[in-house]
Structure formats: C-alpha cells, structure tokens
Amino acid sequence: MSREDxxxxxxxxxKIPKFWYNVQADMPTxxxxxxxxxxxxxxxxxxxxxxFAMGLIEQEVSTExxxxxxxxxxxxxxxWRPSPLFRARGLEKALDTPCRIYYKxxxxxxxxxxxxxxxxxxxFYNKIEGIKRLTTETGAGQWGTALSLACKLFDLECxxxxxxxxxxxxxxxxxAMEVYGGKCVPSPxxxxxxxxxxLAKNPDTPGTLAMAISEAVEDAVKREDTHYSLGSVLxxxxxxxxxxxxxxxxxxxxxxxxxxxxxxxxxxxxxFAGIALPFxxxxxxxxxxxxxxxxxxxxxxxxxxxxxxxxxxxxxxxPLLKMYTLGHDFTPAxxxxxxxxxxxxxxxxxxxxxxxxxxxxxxxxNGVFEAAMLFAQSEGIVPAPESSHAIRxxxxxxxxxxxxxxxxxIVFNLSGHGxxxxxxxxxxLTGHTEDVELSDAQIKASLKNLxxx
Amino acid sequence: MSREDxxxxxxxxxKIPKFWYNVQADMPTxxxxxxxxxxxxxxxxxxxxxxFAMGLIEQEVSTExxxxxxxxxxxxxxxWRPSPLFRARGLEKALDTPCRIYYKxxxxxxxxxxxxxxxxxxxFYNKIEGIKRLTTETGAGQWGTALSLACKLFDLECxxxxxxxxxxxxxxxxxAMEVYGGKCVPSPxxxxxxxxxxLAKNPDTPGTLAMAISEAVEDAVKREDTHYSLGSVLxxxxxxxxxxxxxxxxxxxxxxxxxxxxxxxxxxxxxFAGIALPFxxxxxxxxxxxxxxxxxxxxxxxxxxxxxxxxxxxxxxxPLLKMYTLGHDFTPAxxxxxxxxxxxxxxxxxxxxxxxxxxxxxxxxNGVFEAAMLFAQSEGIVPAPESSHAIRxxxxxxxxxxxxxxxxxIVFNLSGHGxxxxxxxxxxLTGHTEDVELSDAQIKASLKNLxxx
Numbered sequence: 001m002s003r004e005d006x007x008x009x010x011x012x013x014x015k016i017p018k019f020w021y022n023v024q025a026d027m028p029t030x031x032x033x034x035x036x037x038x039x040x041x042x043x044x045x046x047x048x049x050x051x052f053a054m055g056l057i058e059q060e061v062s063t064e065x066x067x068x069x070x071x072x073x074x075x076x077x078x079x080w081r082p083s084p085l086f087r088a089r090g091l092e093k094a095l096d097t098p099c100r101i102y103y104k105x106x107x108x109x110x111x112x113x114x115x116x117x118x119x120x121x122x123x124f125y126n127k128i129e130g131i132k133r134l135t136t137e138t139g140a141g142q143w144g145t146a147l148s149l150a151c152k153l154f155d156l157e158c159x160x161x162x163x164x165x166x167x168x169x170x171x172x173x174x175x176a177m178e179v180y181g182g183k184c185v186p187s188p189x190x191x192x193x194x195x196x197x198x199l200a201k202n203p204d205t206p207g208t209l210a211m212a213i214s215e216a217v218e219d220a221v222k223r224e225d226t227h228y229s230l231g232s233v234l235x236x237x238x239x240x241x242x243x244x245x246x247x248x249x250x251x252x253x254x255x256x257x258x259x260x261x262x263x264x265x266x267x268x269x270x271x272f273a274g275i276a277l278p279f280x281x282x283x284x285x286x287x288x289x290x291x292x293x294x295x296x297x298x299x300x301x302x303x304x305x306x307x308x309x310x311x312x313x314x315x316x317x318x319p320l321l322k323m324y325t326l327g328h329d330f331t332p333a334x335x336x337x338x339x340x341x342x343x344x345x346x347x348x349x350x351x352x353x354x355x356x357x358x359x360x361x362x363x364x365x366n367g368v369f370e371a372a373m374l375f376a377q378s379e380g381i382v383p384a385p386e387s388s389h390a391i392r393x394x395x396x397x398x399x400x401x402x403x404x405x406x407x408x409x410i411v412f413n414l415s416g417h418g419x420x421x422x423x424x425x426x427x428x429l430t431g432h433t434e435d436v437e438l439s440d441a442q443i444k445a446s447l448k449n450l451x452x453x
Numbered sequence: 454m455s456r457e458d459x460x461x462x463x464x465x466x467x468k469i470p471k472f473w474y475n476v477q478a479d480m481p482t483x484x485x486x487x488x489x490x491x492x493x494x495x496x497x498x499x500x501x502x503x504x505f506a507m508g509l510i511e512q513e514v515s516t517e518x519x520x521x522x523x524x525x526x527x528x529x530x531x532x533w534r535p536s537p538l539f540r541a542r543g544l545e546k547a548l549d550t551p552c553r554i555y556y557k558x559x560x561x562x563x564x565x566x567x568x569x570x571x572x573x574x575x576x577f578y579n580k581i582e583g584i585k586r587l588t589t590e591t592g593a594g595q596w597g598t599a600l601s602l603a604c605k606l607f608d609l610e611c612x613x614x615x616x617x618x619x620x621x622x623x624x625x626x627x628x629a630m631e632v633y634g635g636k637c638v639p640s641p642x643x644x645x646x647x648x649x650x651x652l653a654k655n656p657d658t659p660g661t662l663a664m665a666i667s668e669a670v671e672d673a674v675k676r677e678d679t680h681y682s683l684g685s686v687l688x689x690x691x692x693x694x695x696x697x698x699x700x701x702x703x704x705x706x707x708x709x710x711x712x713x714x715x716x717x718x719x720x721x722x723x724x725f726a727g728i729a730l731p732f733x734x735x736x737x738x739x740x741x742x743x744x745x746x747x748x749x750x751x752x753x754x755x756x757x758x759x760x761x762x763x764x765x766x767x768x769x770x771x772p773l774l775k776m777y778t779l780g781h782d783f784t785p786a787x788x789x790x791x792x793x794x795x796x797x798x799x800x801x802x803x804x805x806x807x808x809x810x811x812x813x814x815x816x817x818x819n820g821v822f823e824a825a826m827l828f829a830q831s832e833g834i835v836p837a838p839e840s841s842h843a844i845r846x847x848x849x850x851x852x853x854x855x856x857x858x859x860x861x862x863i864v865f866n867l868s869g870h871g872x873x874x875x876x877x878x879x880x881x882l883t884g885h886t887e888d889v890e891l892s893d894a895q896i897k898a899s900l901k902n903l904x905x906x
Contacts, residue, residue: 006466007531013459078460079539079833086532090606108561110833112872152830153543172625172875179829179878376632377605380532380563419565419872422625425632 007089009251011082016074021242023277023348024235025065026284029355031235031347032322035309040453043319050221051228055125059236067239073121076153080109080116081243085251085411090378097398098407100257103414104248104275107381111176113416114271115146115231118240122229123150132225133157137187137212139267140166140338140386141173142416143231148182158182159226161189161215165206166338172420187212194218194315206334209268209342214315221317232268233312233321233346241274248411249278259289261397263412265389266293266302266360267339269346275413276358277348283357292397293349293360294389296368298436299332301325301345302353302360304443309453310344320451323350330446333436335365336424337385343446363392364435369428371395372418384416385424460542462704464535469527474695476730476801477688478518479737482808484688484800485775488762493906496772503674504681508578512689520692526574529606533562533569534696538704538864543831545851552854553710554847556867557701557728560834564629566869567724568599568684571693575682576603585678586610590640590665592720593619593792593839594626595869596684601635611635612679614642614668618659619791625873640665647671647768659787662721662795667768674770685721686765686774686799694727701864702731712742714850716865718842719746719755719813720792722799728866729811730801736810745850746802746813747842749821751889752785754778754798755806755813757896762906763797773904776803783899786889788818789877790838796899816845817888822881824848825871837869838877 024031033042048057059067069077088101106114126134134156138144144160151158160182167174167186177184187207188195192215198205205211213230220228230237245262252258262279264272276291283289293302301324310325312318323344326332330343345353352358372388374395375381383391390412401408418425427433477484486495501510512520522530541554559567579587587609591597597613604611613635620627620639630637640660641648645668651658658664666683673681683690698715705711715732717725729744736742746755754777763778765771776797779785783796798806805811825841827848828834836844843865854861871878880886 007528008466010463010465012463013461075460079543090532110835116833149830149833153833172872175875175879175882176835176872178882179826179835179875181830373632377602377634380569380602380606382563382629382632417872419625419629419870420875422628422632422873426628429628429631 007087009085009254011247011250013078015250016077016081017069017243017246019066019068020239021246021278022062022065022067022239023280024063026281027351029351031351035320035453037311037316037319040320051217053125053129053131053227055129056122056236059239060234070121070124073124076120082247083108085248088379091375094374094378095395095398095402097402098405099398099401100407100409101394101398102409102411104244104411105414106244107414107417111146111149112419113142113146113384114241114244114274115143116150117243117274118231118237118270119146119150121240123154123156126227127154127156131156131227133159133223134227134229135159135216135219136229136231137161137209137216138231139163139209139341141170141420142339144182144184145173145176145180147229147231148177148180152181159219160184161187161212163187163207163209163212163338165334169336169423170420176420187215189215192218208314208331210314210328213313214317217313217317232270233344235348237270238273238277238346238348241270242277244274244413245276245278248275252411257409259411260408261290261292261410263292263294263390263393263410265340265386265415266295266345266349267342267386269349271413271415273346273349280352280357291358292393293358294393295360295362296335296337296340296389297362297364298335298438299326299341300362300438301343303362304438306447307350307354308450310450312344320453321347323347324353326443327446327449329449335436336421336427337389339386340389361393363389364437365433366435368392369433382418383414384418385421387415390414460540462538462707464700464703466531468703469530469534470522470696470699472519472521473692474699474731475515475518475520475692476733477516479734480804482804484804488773488906490764490769490772493773504670506578506582506584506680508582509575509689512692513687523574523577526577529573535700536561538701541832544828547827547831548848548851548855550851550855551858551860552851553860553862554851555708555862555864557697557864558867559697560867560870564599564602565872566595566599566837567694567697567727568596569603570696570727571684571690571723572599572603574693576607576609579680580607580609584609584680586612586676587680587682588612588669588672589682589684590614590662590669591684592616592662592794594623594873595792597635597637598626598629598633600682600684601630601633605634612672613637614640614665616640616660616662616665616791618787622789622876623873629873640668642668645671661767661784663767663781666766667770670766670770685723686797688801690723691726691730691799691801694723695730697727697866698729698731701728705864710862712864713861714743714745714863716745716747716843716846716863718793718839718868719748719798719802720795720839722802724866724868726799726802733805733810744811745846746811747846748813748815749788749790749793749842750815750817751788751891752779752794753815753891754796756815757891759900760803760807761903763903765797773906774800776800777806779896780899780902782902788889789874789880790842792839793842814846816842817890818886819888821845822886835871836867837871838874840868843867
C-alpha cells in the first residue's frame with residue numbers, strides 16, 4: 001500500500017515523544033513575568049508553591065528547549081498515544097477541494113480529548129511531592145474528566161468546580177467525572193466564600209471559567225494537603241500538550257507532506273499551543289507555515305481583546321499574567337463551546353501572536369455546527385463543539401484553495417469528540433443555536449476594570 | 454521497545470482483512486435451514502428478496518470459507534480498522550492477577566462500536582442493487598447509529614425503530630442518529646400496523662427488539678424502494694464481524710501469545726461471533742482455546758433457553774430460525790444493556806454452542822457495573838453496559854487464575870464505549886440498578902408459544 005492510499009498515519013509506541021518541547025527557548029520576545037496579585041511585583045517560585053508542585057513551577061519558568069517526560073507519565077501515555085493523524089478523504093470529497101486536509105485526533109484518549117496529556121503529568125508531580133488532593137475548574141467538562149482519571153490513576157482525590165451553564169447543558173459530564181472517582185459541583189457553589197458572594201449578587205449567573213478558577217484556588221489554599229490544577233493557559237500546560245505537534249511533524253513526514261497551515265481552536269490556548277508550538281522552530285528557520293488560532297465570535301480574546309496584564313480569575317486571586325484579555329470580569333454568552341468561554345489566553349500564545357508568529361480568526365456558532373455536521377457525515381466522527389471551531393476554519397481554508405485553484409496541506413487539531421455534547425447538536429438541529437458577536441462598545445465596557453500595574 | 458513493554462498492538466492498514474471468514478465451511482453440524490413463516494418450508498433466496506439485497510442473501514447461505522470484502526467497504530474500514538488490541542496492564546495490576554488480559558477495542562470506530570463492521574457492507578450491497586432506503590430496529594442504539602452513518606456514506610435514507618425503553622434511557626442516541634441523517638422513532642410506534650396493535654394492547658410497554666423488528670420489516674415490505682437491515686443474529690452479519698477475530702489472531706501473534714479463553718458478550722450474537730468464529734478452525738485442529746459467550750441473567754438465551762425453531766420477531770413476520778430462544782413474545786426486563794435484550798440468538802452461535810464448541814455464562818447487572826467501574830478506573834475507557842458483560846467474565850477468569858496460581862491469556866471483545874450510557878452509570882452509582890434473574894417457571898411460561906414445525 002503506498003502512502004497516497006493511507007487514511008491514517010499511525011506511529012509505533014516507541015515514537016511517543018520522550019521530551020516536551022519548551023518554546024520559551026526559542027521565543028523572539030521573552031515572556032513578561034507573572035506578577036503577584038497583591039504586590040504587583042514579579043513572582044518567585046515561593047509565591048506559586050501554595051498552589052502548584054515544584055516540578056510544575058520549574059517547568060513554568062524554564063527556558064530549557066527540551067524537558068524529559070517522566071517514565072511513569074510516558075507509560076500511561078501508551079494507553080492512547082501516539083494518537084492517529086487522519087487524511088480527511090471524506091471531507092475533501094464532500095468539499096470537492098484540491099487541498100489535502102489532515103486532522104490529528106486527540107479524541108482517542110480514554111477521556112475523549114487532549115486534556116489527559118497535561119492531567120497525567122500534573123497528577124504525577126503532585127503525587128511525588130506528597131499532595132493528596134487536587135482542585136480544579138472545568139468549562140465544557142473535558143478538563144475535569146481528564147483530571148478525575150489522572151487523579152484516580154495516581155491515587156489522589158479530585159474536586160472539580162464546573163461552570164454552571166455547562167453543568168446544566170452537559171449532565172453526562174458530571175457522571176463521567178464520578179465514574180473516575182472525582183467530585184463535581186456547579187460553580188458558583190456555596191462551598192467557597194467567593195462562590196457564596198457571587199451567588200448572593202447574581203443568583204442566576206451562568207458562571208464563568210474565571211469564577212470557577214477563583215473557587216478552586218480558594219479551596220486549594222485553605223488545605224495543606226491540597227494543590228490547585230489548571231487545564232490550560234499556563235506555560236507548563238502548553239508544554240505538556242506539545243506531544244501533539246511533535247507527533248504531527250513525524251506523521252506528516254510519513255505522509256510525505258508538510259503543512260501550509262496548522263489550525264487549532266483557542267480558548268485558554270493549550271490545544272492550539274499543543275499542535276502549533278512545535279512548528280515555531282520551523283517558522284523561525286524560514287519555513288512558510290501559517291499557524292492559525294480559531295476562537296468563538298462570542299469570546300474573541302485574540303482578535304478583539306487587548307494585550308495587557310490581567311487576572312486569570314474573577315476574584316483576583318491568581319497572579320497577573322500578560323496576555324490578550326477581554327477583562328477578568330467578562331461573562332461570555334452561554335455558547336455550547338464551553339471550553340472556549342475564557343476571558344484571557346495563554347501568555348505563550350499571546351506573546352507569539354503579538355510578535356506575528358500566530359494568526360487568529362473568530363467564527364460564529366451556527367457556522368461552527370454546520371461545519372461539525374458536514375464533518376460527522378463525511379468523516380464519521382462527531383466532533384466536540386470546541387474542536388469544531390478548527391473544522392470551520394479548515395473548511396474555509398479548503399474552500400479558499402478551491403476558489404484559487406491551489407492545493408494546500410491543511411492540518412487541524414481535532415482535540416476531542418462530541419459524544420457528551422449531543423444536546424448541543426440537538427439544539428442546532430432544532431434551530432435553537434444563537435449567533436453571538438460582541439460589539440466594540442461591549443468590549444470597551446468589559447475592559448474598563450483591567451488592573452493597573 | 455520489546456513486545457513485553459507494549460500496551461497496544463497496532464496493525465498497519467494493509468492488514469485489514471481482505472476476506473470475511475465464513476464458519477459455515479467448517480461446522481461439524483451444518484445449519485438447519487430457515488423456514489418460511491407461513492408454509493414452514495425451507496426458505497429459498499426468492500423468499501428473502503423482498504427484504505434483503507441479493508449480495509447479502511448469497512452470503513447468508515454460502516458455504517465458501519472466505520468471502521472477499523468489496524474494495525469500497527474496505528476503503529471505509531480504513532477510517533478505524535485495524536482496531537487496537539490492548540494489554541490491560543492497569544486492570545491486571547488492580548486485580549493482582551498472574552493472568553495476561555487483552556482486549557480488542559471496537560469502540561474506536563467513529564460510531565463507537567463494532568456495529569459499523571456490518572452496517573457498511575449492508576448499505577453497500579443495497580446501494581449497488583438500486584435500493585434507496587433501509588429500515589431497521591435498534592436496542593441500545595449502537596446499531597441504529599452505525600446504520601445511519603453507513604447509509605449517509607452510501608447516500609441512502611435510513612429509518613430506525615428504537616426499543617422504547619432504550620429511546621427513553623438514552624436520549625443522546627436519537628440525536629447521534631439524526632446527526633448522521635437518520636430518522637429514529639420509539640417502538641412500538643403508530644407508524645405500522647403491528648406497532649399500533651401493540652400500543653392498543655399495552656400502551657405502557659417498554660418495547661422489545663422483537664417488536665421493533667416487526668415494525669421495521671412491515672415498513673420495508675410495504676415499499677418497493679426499501680429493504681430491511683438487521684444488526685445481529687443473521688449469518689451474513691456474523692460473517693462481517695469476523696474482521697474482529699481475524700485481526701485479534703494477528704495481534705496475539707504480535708504479542709507472542711495465544712489465548713486460553715476468548716470472551717464476548719452475547720445478545721443477538723454478532724460481536725461474540727466476530728471475535729470467536731475465527732478461532733473455530735484452531736479449535737477443530739485441536740488447539741485448546743475456550744470460547745465463552747456472556748449473557749445477562751435477565752435474558753439468558755443460551756444458558757436457559759431451548760434450541761428450537763422460533764420467529765425472530767414478535768409478530769411472526771420473519772423466517773423461522775433454529776436457535777436458542779426464550780420464546781418470541783418474551784419481554785426481558787428493562788436492563789441497561791439494551792443491546793442484549795433479545796429472546797433469540799444467532800443460529801450460527803446456537804449450533805456451535807449446541808455442538809459444544811462454545812461455552813456460555815449468565816451474569817447479573819450489578820456485578821457487570823462493578824466490573825465496568827473497575828475497568829474505567831484502571832484502563833481509562835468507560836465501557837458500554839453490553840461490553841461490560843465480557844469484562845465481568847474476564848475479571849472472573851483472571852481471579853480464578855489468581856486463585857489457582859495459573860497465568861492464562863484472557864482476550865475479550867470490548868465491543869463499544871459507554872459515552873452515551875452514562876445515565877446507566879448514574880443509576881448504578883446512586884444504587885438504582887436492579888438485579889434481575891428469571892425463574893424456571895417464568896422461562897417455562899415464556900416458551901409455551903413456540904411455533905410448531
């Protein structure tokens with residue numbers, strides 16, 4: 001069978017990366033330091049120690065190009081890694097495009113998304129440092145599910161604050177976390193001071209990731225045996241996800257091809273970073289590869305936000321990070337892509353976007369589901385609403401190639417399946433999915449409370 | 454990396470089988486012929502032509518050992534085949550067993566189960582014979598989902614009658630079928646004469662697979678452009694599923710191992726047949742491999758039924774098949790493993806069981822979910838309730854090996870994931886899952902209406 005006939009590009013188990021790739025070694029502009037939320041002075045490791053394992057704090061600030069993946073983590077990666085890269089032959093035919101479309105499928109992980117790539121090392125480093133319990137927040141529920149399983153595999157307790165709108169939209173998600181032994185409550189909850197305060201003010205709030213982060217952080221700092229865990233945004237999370245892009249590069253070699261454009265959806269930024277960061281050295285060396293982040297028009301952080309220091313959460317408990325932001329008290333509309341409802345973005349992604357190494361685009365919800373349906377009916381896989389943002393952009397690129405009569409190689413990260421998002425599809429199929437786009441006035445208003453540093 | 458370290462055994466795409474294996478070439482007792490439901494005379498191809506494509510009818514009666522897989526079907530198999538064989542290292546550790554446990558994971562198919570293995574060729578043969586529309590029944594919804602996608606890929610309409618108890622238990626299943634373009638109604642429905650008659654008699658009936666089959670058959674015979682499609686039981690369906698066992702044999706060679714016991718859950722019999730039939734020639738040649746079918750105690754067809762001619766449906770529309778049966782008007786309790794709620798069993802599986810080549814066991818629902826939870830927490834994958842019957846039996850075999858101090862190789866078919874069955878897990882976790890076992894008196898009563906031939 002020749003390469004041209006292959007539908008899947010599968011690497012053997014020994015090709016699971018042995019190192020994570022740390023883009024901090026290669027950035028044209030070094031990252032601005034995180035600032036202490038009280039003093040507004042640059043953070044030291046000691047400031048982060050109440051929340052994170054030292055192994056993770058070291059990764060957060062490291063400028064080493066390659067960081068070794070612990071063998072315990074790599075052993076568990078074998079449950080699904082290397083994940084397959086597919087040639088989207090069905091979708092290409094449906095679009096009648098001259099372009100070659102490929103997708104990296106992270107939905108084969110046992111929890112159904114890329115999130116386990118970081119959940120496992122986070123649980124591991126906390127375990128070896130004697131921590132007994134992790135708290136976290138989750139939007140769509142993908143991260144909470146991943147951390148629940150990772151905690152179970154490393155024998156830790158797991159407590160998840162889930163954004164209320166997603167908790168109600170995706171009831172199966174709570175059950176999935178419980179099957180893995182985690183505990184999940186809707187946020188804001190009455191378990192924390194900040195949660196109780198928000199409920200008193202806005203009893204009907206849909207919740208936000210920023211609020212859920214405040215609750216998880218408050219819970220973690222209150223208990224000696226507990227650390228906090230974050231599923232995106234931070235440098236060490238993006239670092240862990242680079243297994244994706246490293247595998248993609250080997251798989252594109254197998255396919256005897258190289259991408260013209262690499263696409264990922266972008267909320268906190270970790271899945272986009274995962275597929276895109278390993279291409280930064282190529283780009284710095286002069287290769288013409290475009291790296292495109294796709295966000296919802298309802299939460300257009302990169303395309304309409306500002307590059308400034310802001311809190312990661314609503315209560316101002318977290319360090320100040322320099323990132324693209326819509327303001328830490330911005331409440332995005334309750335779109336189905338709950339995992340992309342975040343006011344900020346990864347500082348790594350933000351700086352590289354600011355320096356022109358990444359591109360970004362924002363897309364509307366109905367167009368996203370239209371793309372998701374076409375993908376499901378031609379490729380078979382029902383994609384997560386978040387991942388479908390990348391599909392929308394990939395289809396648009398393929399149609400542009402068709403219009404221009406050019407064959408390009410388009411690669412996107414299908415970060416997860418949508419088996420637990422079928423109510424969102426039901427909404428779309430019955431015409432109940434709204435398109436939400438923010439006005440400039442709304443964005444200006446949401447930015448008025450940025451902290452002064 | 455040595456074989457002993459591998460977690461997954463992955464075959465390259467060119468190892469997708471080129472032929473289906475037809476056990477009718479190797480059976481010690483030939484199959485008893487199907488009988489016409491009216492005349493009770495042996496069926497000819499013409500009797501089946503109103504329901505099935507001729508290509509499938511030929512496979513139903515063929516005694517050729519190998520039947521070539523059409524290239525159009527094999528091309529689509531590439532979307533997920535060969536499926537992985539996993540070494541269950543996490544489960545082995547949790548059980549502290551000396552046994553080597555392997556599972557073939559069919560849940561990687563885009564629809565999440567083995568059912569697509571037969572849905573694709575069924576849609577293909579109907580398409581090339583000019584059929585425009587297929588009707589079918591579905592229990593748990595796995596088959597309906599698979600046929601919806603297969604019909605979409607071959608540009609056919611798809612109409613699904615779904616057993617009402619499952620339709621209500623698994624609302625996401627209907628949406629999944631609709632995403633693929635299929636139409637799904639709860640059965641009994643008011644769209645057919647037999648459905649209306651049943652609703653008049655038992656307005657609150659949970660429905661049965663046998664009833665849903667009657668509706669789908671009635672719908673198909675009424676329209677020239679429509680054929681009927683069945684997701685299990687029939688010889689051609691079991692034939693298509695033999696891709697599973699053929700791949701397992703190659704993968705066990707990769708693992709430098711050979712199974713002592715091969716396990717599959719058993720409702721209509723197709724997934725068990727899929728993994729077990731390719732081992733029949735080995736068994737006939739004297740190899741000591743046990744082939745174990747696992748059924749629910751609430752529907753113990755092989756372990757407590759009789760081997761006799763019976764209808765496949767409740768209304769008596771289908772041919773009479775010689776099989777293990779609990780009686781065609783038997784209504785099993787509404788257990789969560791909806792795909793195993795069938796009064797009969799594949800004639801192939803039945804005859805081979807009757808001849809002592811297969812073994813069977815029946816297990817209780819709570820023990821099944823206990824096994825499923827242990828599997829999810831140690832292997833990561835949340836299994837379908839049906840497939841979890843096989844996990845229960847595999848765990849029991851591994852514990853027996855531990856008790857006896859013997860290391861055996863145990864292989865089971867993990868026929869699908871349970872992402873759309875999380876309400877069943879919720880029921881189990883909240884203590885609402887009942888154990889149902891039939892008494893001998895109940896079975897005797899349900900057998901009193903067997904047809905006289």
